[in-house]
Amino acid sequence: MSGVLCKSRNNTVIQVNAKAVDLCTGGFSANREMFESFTHVSYDNVIARGTMGTQRGDGITMGLELGALLHHPTAINYCSPVLPGHYNKGALTICGCNQADTIFLNQDSRRFCDESVIKDWTLSGNICSQQQHVYTIIDQDFVQKIMDEGVVTRRANYFEPGTPVPEFQQEIDDALTRENPRVFKADTIEDLAKQLGLDPEAAAAEIEKFNGYVDAGKDADFLKDPEYLRKVQTPPFYGFKTMLAFYNTVGGLKVDEYARVIGSDYKPIPGLYAGGSDAGGLFGPYYDVSIAPGSTQLWGRVSGYWAASHAVEEYMA
Incomplete structure (x- = not known):
């Protein structure tokens, strides 16, 4: 030419x-x-x-x-929620923010989806992009479960289901030591919500409602598979303020x-x-x-x- x-x-x-x-x-x-x-x-x-x-x-x-x-x-080709400032393929991000058996809250302290959509990059991307912010809330039992049993959601080739991830707690603690503005820890859901900038009463009520669904074995809001229903009840609690990542248009x-x-x-x-x-x-x-x-x-x-x-x-x- x-x-x-x-x-x-x-x-x-x-x-x-x-x-x-x-x-x-x-x-x-x-x-x-x-x-x-x-x-x-x-x-x-x-x-x-x-x-x-x-x-x-x-x-x-x-x-x-x-x-x-x-x-x-x-x-848009979305990938997943990430924590800016942290390795997006590390345990903190993959195990803490990209798992089906966690709970996601938006800026109004409300669940907005069946969290197992995280298994599909496109589906979760399109859902999460409709929120102003997406927060993942976990408890100490979840952290221990990851360290002992591994993840339930496979993200590319980073962590395989059923394989223990003993470094998970250390990565969380390291982030807290650096006072990362997207990683928080508290002894109560209300205190954690305050740190995240959420309404404490609304967040606590949403967690309580979700825990009731776990006891009942049925997610009445989004029909999440009971396999992925896990209570958030054991302190300390951890909160991650994520950002939705994408590769390109x-x-x-x-x-x-x-x-x-x-x-x-x-x-x-x-x-x-x-x-x-x-x-x-x-x-x-x-x-x-x-x-x-x-x-x-x-x-x-x-x-x-x-x-x-x-x-x-x-x-x-």
Whole structure:
């Protein structure tokens, strides 16, 4: 492909004044205004993981300026709740914040889901993204259970169910020693709620109601599997103020089978291609990691291959 090479504001090299241009600048995860406009999720409630902060949406913007259509720009590939400042694959995060047999509260001190949704990154991500804050509450019995028996929820390859995690207590204690603003400990639920910035009476009432569901063997609010119902009753209690992490945006410009960008007349814009996170087409409104983990990486390769192959045949043959 001939033409002039230039750099966009995020130093992505693009080709202009050419017979063909391929937009592949990595989505818009680092652009607050574009992120909130397209996804309707507050940028303050999430944190990008694994990106370089250069995904400014330049390719999407350039495509829209040329009359391109969008394909589900709301789609985000969430990963899990994390604790900023801590290793997101360590025991503190995986065992404390990403387990089905815990209890999640939101900013109103209310449960808002069946906590076992944490097993599915996309499902839990979409649910948690509707909350201002997500807090995990555990007790000392839970900590001991993790150290003796391990986790119930497998998160990638970090901790296997049934394998003891003896370092869990130490990681919690280390975080408390550093006065981490997202890890708290108290002898009562009311005191813990105060530290977390929650309503103490509402939090205590919600925990008491949940414990009643455990005794009854039935979660009357969300029908959580009794296998994952565990009381929160033994002090000290621990609270984690999490942030929902995501890898990148995965909605983008509408493309066809050759990665050609589709315009408002639903016809390909001559010479314009999009790949990777600038190309919407692999996913609908959700990124389904449970079906195809790592699919965004493969999509980047395949869409780029389609674009290059078609452009060579169309404009250079």
